[in-house]
Each structure stands twice: as structure tokens, then as C-alpha cells.
Amino acid sequence: xxxxxxxxxxxxxxxxxxVVIWVLFAIFLTGTLSFFRAEITHWMTPEHHISARTESxxxxxxxxxxxxxxxxxxxxxxxxxxxxxxLGVNWLAEGEERQRRRGARAVIDPVSGxxxxxxxxxxxxxxxxxxxxxxxxxxxxxxxxxxxxxSMLMFIAIIxxxxxxxxxxxxxxxxxxxxxxxxxxxxxVLGSVLALPFHIMITFTGLFLLxxxxxxxxxGNERGGQQGQNANRGHASEEQREERAQAEKPSSQREIVSxxxxxxxxxxxxxxxxxxxxxxxxxxxxxxxxxxxxxxxKSSLSHFRGGTPEVTYNVKGELIxxxxxxxxxxxxxxxxxxxxxxxxxxxxxxxxxxLLFFSGVLGTVxxxxxxxxxxxxxxxxxxxxxGYEVVSALNLAGIAGLFVALGAYFWxxxxxxxxxxxxxxxxxxxxxxxxxxxxxxxxxxxQRHGWLLQLAAAGLMFLLLPVLDALTxxxxxxxxxxxxxxxxxxxxFVSLLTAAGLWAAAYFVLSKGxxxxxxxxxxxxxxxxx
Amino acid sequence: xxxxxLLLIILGFIHLSASTRxxxxxxxxxxxxxxxxxxxxxxxxxxYLIAALLPCMSxxxxxxxxxxxxGLLHVGAVGVTLMLTYxxxxxxxxxxxxxxxxxxKPFLPKASN
Numbered sequence: 001x002x003x004x005x006x007x008x009x010x011x012x013x014x015x016x017x018x019v020v021i022w023v024l025f026a027i028f029l030t031g032t033l034s035f036f037r038a039e040i041t042h043w044m045t046p047e048h049h050i051s052a053r054t055e056s057x058x059x060x061x062x063x064x065x066x067x068x069x070x071x072x073x074x075x076x077x078x079x080x081x082x083x084x085x086x087l088g089v090n091w092l093a094e095g096e097e098r099q100r101r102r103g104a105r106a107v108i109d110p111v112s113g114x115x116x117x118x119x120x121x122x123x124x125x126x127x128x129x130x131x132x133x134x135x136x137x138x139x140x141x142x143x144x145x146x147x148x149x150x151s152m153l154m155f156i157a158i159i160x161x162x163x164x165x166x167x168x169x170x171x172x173x174x175x176x177x178x179x180x181x182x183x184x185x186x187x188x189v190l191g192s193v194l195a196l197p198f199h200i201m202i203t204f205t206g207l208f209l210l211x212x213x214x215x216x217x218x219x220g221n222e223r224g225g226q227q228g229q230n231a232n233r234g235h236a237s238e239e240q241r242e243e244r245a246q247a248e249k250p251s252s253q254r255e256i257v258s259x260x261x262x263x264x265x266x267x268x269x270x271x272x273x274x275x276x277x278x279x280x281x282x283x284x285x286x287x288x289x290x291x292x293x294x295x296x297x298k299s300s301l302s303h304f305r306g307g308t309p310e311v312t313y314n315v316k317g318e319l320i321x322x323x324x325x326x327x328x329x330x331x332x333x334x335x336x337x338x339x340x341x342x343x344x345x346x347x348x349x350x351x352x353x354x355l356l357f358f359s360g361v362l363g364t365v366x367x368x369x370x371x372x373x374x375x376x377x378x379x380x381x382x383x384x385x386x387g388y389e390v391v392s393a394l395n396l397a398g399i400a401g402l403f404v405a406l407g408a409y410f411w412x413x414x415x416x417x418x419x420x421x422x423x424x425x426x427x428x429x430x431x432x433x434x435x436x437x438x439x440x441x442x443x444x445x446x447q448r449h450g451w452l453l454q455l456a457a458a459g460l461m462f463l464l465l466p467v468l469d470a471l472t473x474x475x476x477x478x479x480x481x482x483x484x485x486x487x488x489x490x491x492x493f494v495s496l497l498t499a500a501g502l503w504a505a506a507y508f509v510l511s512k513g514x515x516x517x518x519x520x521x522x523x524x525x526x527x528x529x530x
Numbered sequence: 531x532x533x534x535x536l537l538l539i540i541l542g543f544i545h546l547s548a549s550t551r552x553x554x555x556x557x558x559x560x561x562x563x564x565x566x567x568x569x570x571x572x573x574x575x576x577x578y579l580i581a582a583l584l585p586c587m588s589x590x591x592x593x594x595x596x597x598x599x600x601g602l603l604h605v606g607a608v609g610v611t612l613m614l615t616y617x618x619x620x621x622x623x624x625x626x627x628x629x630x631x632x633x634x635k636p637f638l639p640k641a642s643n
Contacts, residue, residue: 172546173553174553175611190611197603197604347594352598358601358605
């Protein structure tokens with residue numbers, strides 16, 4: 001670490017990121033996908049695809065609820081929205097206490113008006129989401145430590161990277177393809193400098209969310225970062241519990257009272273001034289029934305959960321309560337809420353979610369190109385040395401291999417039979433088995449052929465995913481277009497884009513190999529002539 | 531609104547890129563940016579970027595507008611960089627049609643090079 005300040009920063013940047021770079025790549029990639037967690041789960045539950053875009057969903061849901069739980073304690077209807085285009089209902093049967101789970105749940109088939117049964121059990125987007133902050137197969141706290149340490153090193157890498165970059169403004173817009181190391185440097189800088197605000201935000205907030213786990217001396221707190229959240233939730237639910245206790249005074253006898261839902265719905269929508277995402281009906285079909293409509297847009301960044309406006313009507317259709325939250329209470333709750341919702345994109349509408357996704361892709365490009373840059377720079381001097389070979393094998397398995405594993409995960413979702421026990425686990429097992437296969441493969445074939453093979457395999461899987469989707473879902477892609485199931489179609493579109501990217505990378509590896517072989521041939525020819 | 535904001539951001543970044551040595555040639559044929567011109571392009575470029583906040587504000591509330599604006603900045607910067615590499619003709623056309631910074635050039639004192 002001799003030399004000037006900038007030189008020592010370069011050393012720090014290189015080594016602090018290299019030790020965890022493959023973990024960081026996996027975190028960035030799965031984390032980026034987690035912005036679309038609900039959407040991925042929708043794609044991965046093909047049985048629900050027929051529920052997309054129901055006409056008159058409120059009527060259909062209430063009819064269904066009347067048939068299954070006419071005197072239930074409460075009903076809840078989640079209307080189709082931009083993230084999950086299915087019509088779902090939950091209910092609590094008579095005398096049932098509200099537990100942690102929301103009671104029975106069903107997704108409604110718009111054709112028959114009954115529940116869709118035998119929907120496959122899937123790990124869905126939740127697996128990717130959980131994997132990106134607590135890994136898998138290790139105890140939660142250990143996984144969170146590893147991710148926390150990795151993100152701390154990432155933060156160090158960001159800061160030292162900014163310092164070591166000599167011409168941050170002069171090179172701001174430059175990308176020079178076809179120039180070997182310089183091109184990799186440019187790609188790395190393109191991914192990092194242009195999205196620097198996002199990287200700082202996502203790393204800092206990520207660290208903040210894991211802070212509880214990393215401060216290990218607080219002792220015995222396995223859930224770490226969730227403590228604050230639980231405290232918040234506990235606070236909120238206590239109030240709710242009191243309210244509920246008041247509401248649950250011995251009720252008068254039951255008699256069927258029907259509500260004019262449509263009229264109230266329209267009024268609530270105009271009052272909220274935004275689409276309604278949820279309807280809760282307590283004590284349905286009695287004189288004490290109350291209907292609460294919840295909007296879909298948050299009023300402020302400081303809420304990570306809740307924060308959407310609500311209006312409540314009684315059985316006569318009179319407005320009895322309205323709640324338009326302005327922001328979280330108190331500076332600490334506000335800070336926590338803002339940092340958390342920035343990281344998790346709770347506030348995001350469709351456009352913002354795509355913007356976050358795009359920035360996440362840039363982050364993935366940054367980490368991936370950084371890893372490749374390390375070996376590109378040292379190829380001449382160090383090829384054949386154990387350290388270099390370990391890094392290049394891990395690069396292959398960590399980057400191309402992860403894409404193969406993801407492709408296999410989505411394929412497994414459609415090909416593993418729907419009814420078998422522990423189905424969700426099978427998807428995860430297949431994910432890790434294919435990743436393991438890639439790791440073994442890259443131990444033996446870590447050069448050009450290894451890259452070609454894994455990139456092509458992943459490219460093929462992602463290219464054919466839309467075909468697989470069309471074949472194994474009860475709703476064809478054309479029908480999905482007419483029904484407006486954009487969530488599913490976007491998934492297929494992004495999968496095609498991913499395939500294009502992977503094939504482009506494979507083509508790059510192929511042409512680079514040809515060039516170097518041609519050069520080697522010309523050099524040996526010259527030698528022969530001499 | 532989003533497209534308007536994105537367009538303004540792209541034009542803003544084109545101003546900023548015109549002021550760097552690497553891409554100066556795309557816009558002015560030859561030479562390197564002089565201090566006066568560079569400062570002028572910076573000012574106009576930043577004005578464009580700030581102006582892009584207005585359409586964001588009209589579509590979202592203040593907090594969200596900032597987030598959307600920052601997200602669009604990322605998209606715009608990457609877009610301009612890729613355009614400069616793969617389609618400099620398009621950038622030049624945008625510069626001729628949409629960039630007010632060009633108009634200020636004749637009025638700037640010419641420093642001897």
C-alpha cells in the first residue's frame with residue numbers, strides 16, 4: 001500500500017470488493033428482481049392467470065364471499081391492480097379470531113365466479129427476495145451477517161471508487177467498445193458513476209436495514225433489523241386491537257342486510273381520488289357492517305407499510321371515518337420509513353418501479369464488469385497462477401452460472417408437477433443444483449468454452465421461457481394480451497431481453513476468441529517465415 | 531409528462547457532454563472546449579436538468595417527483611452515453627434542434643488557443 005492517497009484507494013477498492021464480489025453480484029441481481037417480487041410470483045402461478053382483469057370484480061367477490069362465509073367476522077377483497085392483476089379474497093369465519101395469517105384466502109375465477117383450486121405452491125419472487133438479504137440454507141442471522149458485511153465492503157468500494165477515479169467528469173459520457181481493458185473500465189464506470197446516487201442510496205439503506213443484525217453486541221436479537229419494524233408494527237396493532245375490541249362488543253342477532261356496494265364504491269373512489277386497492281367489510285351482512293376502502297397510492301415516502309388513504313362507510317352508505325395520513329409520526333419513524341421505503345420501493349408506481357429496476361440492472365452491470373475487469377487486467381501476467389484461476393472460475397460460476405440457475409428456476413416452476421409435496425422446495429433445490437453444476441463445470445472449463453457454454457445455455461432457457469409460458473399456462477399469450485395481463489407479458493418481454501443480452505455476451509466471447517486465435521496464427525506464421 | 535422530462539434530461543446531458551473533451555468533436559468538429567464555453571454549456575445543461583423537475587412535479591407529489599427525477603437522470607445519462615457511442619449523428623441532430631446552449635456560442639469571448 002505504498003504510494004499516494006489515490007493509489008492506496010485503488011488498492012482498497014480492488015481488494016475490498018474482490019473478496020465479496022460474487023456474493024454482491026448475486027445480491028444485486030436477485031435484489032433487482034425483488035423490485036418485481038409480486039409480479040414474478042404472479043407469473044409463477046399460472047393457475048391464477050385466468051383471473052386477470054375481471055369485469056365488475058366487487059360484485060363477483062361479494063357474491064363469492066356470501067356463498068362461503070355469509071356470517072363471517074370480516075371479509076377482505078383485494079382488487080386487481082398494476083402489480084398483481086388477480087382478484088383475491090380473504091375472510092374470517094364466524095367466531096374466528098384474527099391470527100397472524102389473514103384467515104382463508106382464495107383467488108376468484110372470473111368465468112365461473114368460484115375459487116381457483118389447486119393453484120401450484122411456488123417459491124415465487126419471495127425466494128429471490130429472501131435470498132438477496134439472508135441467502136439460503138444458513139441460519140438467518142448468519143446469512144444476514146454475510147450480506148451485511150458484503151454491503152459494508154460495497155459501501156467502502158463505492159467511496160474509494162469515487163476517490164480513485166481521476167477524471168470522473170471528463171470521462172462521464174465515454175464508452176469505448178472494442179478496446180480490451182479500456183472498454184471494461186468504461187463499462188464498469190458507466191454502470192457505477194452514472195447511477196451513483198442509486199448505488200449510494202441502495203447500499204446505505206440496505207446496510208441500515210441490516211444494522212440491527214450487524215451490531216452483534218446487542219445480544220440475542222436474531223431478527224436483527226426487523227426489530228424496529230416489529231416495534232412499529234406492535235405499536236400500530238395495539239391501537240387497532242383496541243379499536244377492534246370496541247367494535248367486537250356482543251353483537252345483535254344476525255340478519256341478512258344487503259349493501260348497495262356499487263354506489264358506495266363509486267363514491268369512495270371519487271372521494272379518495274385514486275384507484276381502490278382493498279376493501280374490508282367487518283361484520284358483513286349485519287346492521288353493524290362497516291366497509292373500508294383503501295386507496296392504492298401512498299401520500300408520502302415516510303410510510304413503508306400503510307400510508308394509503310382510507311374511507312369507511314356504514315351500512316346505510318354514510319361516511320363515518322376518513323383517514324388521509326400525511327406522514328409518519330416523529331422524526332425517527334419518518335427517517336426509518338423513508339430509508340426503508342426507498343430501499344424496498346414500497347411507494348413505487350409502475351414507472352418508478354421500472355426506474356428502480358433499471359438502476360438495479362446498472363448496479364448488476366457494475367459488479368459484474370468489476371469482477372471481469374480484475375481478471376482482464378491480470379490476464380497477461382498471472383494466467384495459470386492459482387489465485388487468478390480461482391477468480392476466473394468464480395467469475396464464470398458467479399455471473400454466467402447464476403443466470404443459468406435463474407433460468408432453471410423459472411423452468412422448474414413450470415415443469416415440476418403441480419401437485420407434489422414440498423413443491424416450492426423442489427424449485428429451490430433445482431435452482432441450487434444447477435448453480436452447483438455450473439460451479440463444478442467452471443472448475444474444469446473456466447476459459448472461453450466454459451463461458452460460451454454457460455452463456456448459451458442460459459440464453460436458450462430465457463429465450464424459450466415465453467414459449468414455455470404460452471404452453472403451460474391455461475391462458476395463451478394472445479389471450480393474455482387481450483385481457484391486459486401486462487404483468488405476465490412484461491415478464492416474458494424482460495426474459496427475451498435477458499436472452500438477447502446473454503446471446504450478445506456469448507457472441508462477444510466467440511468473436512474475441514476468433515480474434516486472438518487469428519492473432520496467434522499470424523504471429524506464428526511470421527515466426528515461421530523468419 | 532414523463533417523456534417530456536426525459537427529453538429535457540437528455541438535452542441537458544447533451545450540453546454537459548458537449549463540454550467534455552472526449553465528445554467535443556461530435557458537436558464542434560474540432561478543437562477542445564474553452565473555459566468560457568464550457569461554463570456556459572454547464573449552466574445551460576444544469577438549467578435543462580432542473581427544468582425537467584417541473585413536469586415531474588406536475589405528475590407526482592414533491593417527494594415522489596424527486597425520486598422519479600433521479601431515476602430519469604440515470605436513464606438519460608446512460609442513454610446519452612450509448613447514443614454518443616453508437617449513434618453520434620442522432621446526438622448531433624438533437625444538439626442542432628433542441629439545445630439552446632448552441633445559440634450562446636457566438637457571443638462568448640473567443641480565447642486564443
